[in-house]
């Protein structure tokens with residue numbers, strides 16, 4: 670659910686923790702078929718219910734968590750990846766798991782997530 674933002678100042682680009690937290694997080698929810706068709710099938714899990722993960726890590730996450738990460742399908746990432754924001758509760762959970770300091774809540778227009 671990375672929200673590694675397109676904005677260079679986004680903390681997500683040096684994080685990626687929420688994209689490597691649980692295989693249940695980057696699931697499909699409100700996407701329509703057209704949106705899902707844009708995600709390369711190699712990144713989709715066998716049940717077609719969400720992103721394919723290697724353990725807890727989304728297969729579309731590139732880079733090293735806590736240092737430099739990006740989402741390989743950023744433009745077409747699932748809705749849950751778009752709604753998770755730096756500083757929210759899920760962000761805090763994920764960052765704690767990876768030993769990263771919890772972030773203050775960032776204003777909604779300051780950048781969207783994704784790895």
Ligand code: SF4
Pocket residue numbers: 670671672673687688695720727728729730731739740741742743746747750782783784
């Ligand atoms: S699809 Fe992209 S934003 Fe979503 S969990 Fe995977 S790497 Fe993160």
Ligand code: SF4
Pocket residue numbers: 670671672673680681682684685686687688753754755756759760761763764772782783784
């Ligand atoms: S939303 Fe939080 S946990 Fe996810 S990549 Fe951004 S800073 Fe890291």
